[in-house]
Amino acid sequence: MKWSLLSLLPVLHALSTYAAPSAPEAPQWRFDLKNVTSGIVALEAIVVSPSLVVMFDRASDDPLQINGHSAWGALWNLETSTVQPLDVLTNSFCASGALLSNGTMASLGGDPRGFPGNPAIHPGNQAIRIFEPCASPTGEGCTLFEDPATLHLLAKRWYPSSIRIFDGSLMIIGGTHVNAAFYNIDPENSFEFFPPKEDTVRPSAFLERSLPANLFPRAFALPDGRVFMVANNQSIIYDIETNTETILPDIPNNVRVTNPIDGSAILLPLSPPAYTPEVLVCGGTQTDPIDPSLLSSQTPATSQCSRITLTPAGIAKGWEVEHMLEARTMPELVHVPNGQVLIANGGQSGFAAIATVQDPIGNSNADHPVLVPSLYTPTAPLGRRISNAGMPSSGIARLYHSSVTLTPQGNFLVAGSNPNAMTVVGANVTFPSEFRVQTLDPPFVFMERPKLLNVPKKLAFGKRVTVPISLPNSLARPGAKVQVALMDLGFSSHAFHSSARLVFMDATISPDRKSLTFITPPNGKVYPPGPATVFLTVNDVTSEGAWVMMGSGNSPPTLE
Numbered sequence: 001m002k003w004s005l006l007s008l009l010p011v012l013h014a015l016s017t018y019a020a021p022s023a024p025e026a027p028q029w030r031f032d033l034k035n036v037t038s039g040i041v042a043l044e045a046i047v048v049s050p051s052l053v054v055m056f057d058r059a060s061d062d063p064l065q066i067n068g069h070s071a072w073g074a075l076w077n078l079e080t081s082t083v084q085p086l087d088v089l090t091n092s093f094c095a096s097g098a099l100l101s102n103g104t105m106a107s108l109g110g111d112p113r114g115f116p117g118n119p120a121i122h123p124g125n126q127a128i129r130i131f132e133p134c135a136s137p138t139g140e141g142c143t144l145f146e147d148p149a150t151l152h153l154l155a156k157r158w159y160p161s162s163i164r165i166f167d168g169s170l171m172i173i174g175g176t177h178v179n180a181a182f183y184n185i186d187p188e189n190s191f192e193f194f195p196p197k198e199d200t201v202r203p204s205a206f207l208e209r210s211l212p213a214n215l216f217p218r219a220f221a222l223p224d225g226r227v228f229m230v231a232n233n234q235s236i237i238y239d240i241e242t243n244t245e246t247i248l249p250d251i252p253n254n255v256r257v258t259n260p261i262d263g264s265a266i267l268l269p270l271s272p273p274a275y276t277p278e279v280l281v282c283g284g285t286q287t288d289p290i291d292p293s294l295l296s297s298q299t300p301a302t303s304q305c306s307r308i309t310l311t312p313a314g315i316a317k318g319w320e321v322e323h324m325l326e327a328r329t330m331p332e333l334v335h336v337p338n339g340q341v342l343i344a345n346g347g348q349s350g351f352a353a354i355a356t357v358q359d360p361i362g363n364s365n366a367d368h369p370v371l372v373p374s375l376y377t378p379t380a381p382l383g384r385r386i387s388n389a390g391m392p393s394s395g396i397a398r399l400y401h402s403s404v405t406l407t408p409q410g411n412f413l414v415a416g417s418n419p420n421a422m423t424v425v426g427a428n429v430t431f432p433s434e435f436r437v438q439t440l441d442p443p444f445v446f447m448e449r450p451k452l453l454n455v456p457k458k459l460a461f462g463k464r465v466t467v468p469i470s471l472p473n474s475l476a477r478p479g480a481k482v483q484v485a486l487m488d489l490g491f492s493s494h495a496f497h498s499s500a501r502l503v504f505m506d507a508t509i510s511p512d513r514k515s516l517t518f519i520t521p522p523n524g525k526v527y528p529p530g531p532a533t534v535f536l537t538v539n540d541v542t543s544e545g546a547w548v549m550m551g552s553g554n555s556p557p558t559l560e
């Protein structure tokens with residue numbers, strides 16, 4: 001008698017079905033591929049309203065069209081998973097941006113060059129692109145405003161970082177002037193502000209020292225008003241008021257973390273009453289900046305994460321080293337509303353930038369994409385903080401020029417990747433221009449969730465606020481863990497989520513479980529005034545976010 005595997009299958013299936021009656025399965029993390037593509041490569045992404053994400057690419061030959069040419073800006077609708085083109089004047093390639101205290105999004109800097117065949121492009125390296133607060137859920141009537149002649153940066157900046165600071169304005173950090181093979185060879189080693197605080201830039205000794213790999217410095221507004229920065233393997237705290245820097249220890253073990261040797265960094269959640277800042281830096285490469293001709297797409301990235309507490313004692317102790325489950329170049333670190341950190345995207349070897357190593361994969365300087373995200377739990381003991389248990393594979397390489405952002409719905413939007421100089425589709429290269437959009441959905445998306453009802457549109461600093469809530473019965477248990485997070489969802493560009501912030505607020509649920517009382521942060525140093533999303537998490541099940549204005553909503557600079 002012959003047995004074939006095929007003939008056994010129904011038997012096995014029947015056995016497994018009838019022998020073990022299915023227990024209800026706990027929901028898992030899932031990737032969900034959207035039915036519509038982004039139309040442009042989403043190499044930058046920022047949530048600008050409860051339903052809208054602004055995406056930018058380089059001015060290129062993307063399929064999405066506007067005014068008879070390829071678009072390089074787009075509005076992604078989170079509710080309908082659809083995309084519409086945005087009319088951009090200047091080249092937004094490798095720009096950064098953030099939301100201001102009045103809710104306006106500013107996109108800053110970019111590429112000085114045009115693109116053959118796309119006549120609409122103005123140089124982007126001094127650009128200030130304004131997207132005013134958009135009340136329409138579909139983005140109707142909302143567009144970018146640019147006036148390069150009168151509204152522009154003081155310096156020319158390509159690959160700068162931008163963060164919102166304590167007075168709701170933006171600090172713009174570093175950049176380069178020219179297109180270079182690999183390193184920053186014509187740097188703009190200075191800081192400036194938008195709106196400007198003075199009429200000249202502030203030269204930065206830190207940016208001088210961190211050459212030649214100091215593009216897209218990873219920077220955070222600290223709860224004392226100063227700014228932490230890491231570039232290459234160096235870090236400082238910068239005092240905006242006195243224009244002075246304090247040098248901190250280097251990232252250990254020769255690890256470098258800024259473009260084109262991209263690791264990433266995140267300001268860990270801040271909690272009352274002390275709001276003690278801790279910074280986590282992950283990935284990049286353990287290498288000396290050497291001759292680019294010796295660099296390879298197969299150069300291993302590092303799995304190293306380094307963490308420092310930014311108090312005098314923490315700085316004296318220095319960086320604590322731990323390891324991701326795999327090496328990653330160009331990972332992105334994103335806050336989860338329960339205080340964990342999502343580690344997503346990137347490759348296990350190579351570098352950022354395009355076709356500049358000796359053996360690119362197609363045009364990609366990086367190889368061996370990491371498809372399975374991990375979660376970092378800051379409160380777990382050292383060595384037990386990182387896990388990918390239950391995490392799915394995305395199935396899509398997200399290497400150079402990809403983005404990921406937490407959404408107000410509580411899931412993550414994952415898009416982009418284009419380690420090519422222009423749009424490359426089809427099977428011609430291993431890593432083509434990636435237009436597919438996914439969400440990464442946490443388990444709670446498939447469960448009954450708590451609801452925040454009627455959160456005021458504007459919250460003042462240092463106030464006790466009570467809002468109605470609804471709690472599913474499954475969560476309405478005494479002793480449940482309650483977390484209320486006030487979050488800036490950040491601006492994703494080049495493996496860094498600038499201005500991303502999670503401030504926990506002291507909170508209690510009323511005995512009848514119908515209302516929630518929380519206490520807002522004391523001032524704009526703890527949460528720079530501006531848009532925020534409030535999430536309620538009960539036993540790791542997170543509500544949809546409530547989009548609020550933290551502070552007065554005044555135009556910057558404002559201290560309230």
Ligand SMILES: *[C@@H]1O[C@H](CO)[C@@H](O)[C@H](O)[C@H]1NC(C)=O
Nearest residue numbers: 033034035036037080081082
């Ligand atoms: C996906 O889009 C195509 C083309 O617009 C449409 O025919 C199809 O029904 C859509 N599928 C789903 C599941 O929405």
Ligand SMILES: *[C@@H]1O[C@H](CO)[C@@H](O)[C@H](O)[C@H]1NC(C)=O
Nearest residue numbers: 233250251252253254255288
């Ligand atoms: C940081 O980089 C510099 C320049 O390459 C190197 O001299 C120094 O040893 C590095 N620091 C550490 C801690 O590896």
Ligand SMILES: *[C@@H]1O[C@H](CO)[C@@H](O)[C@H](O)[C@H]1NC(C)=O
Nearest residue numbers: 423424425426427428429432
């Ligand atoms: C890419 O591949 C397609 C077939 O898959 C071919 O028609 C096209 O000419 C190729 N393009 C380039 C630039 O090689």
Ligand SMILES: *[C@@H]1O[C@H](CO)[C@@H](O)[C@H](O)[C@H]1NC(C)=O
Nearest residue numbers: 100102104132133195555556
């Ligand atoms: C917000 O402030 C910026 C910078 O001054 C300004 O360009 C923008 O128009 C302001 N937006 C609103 C809605 O007031």
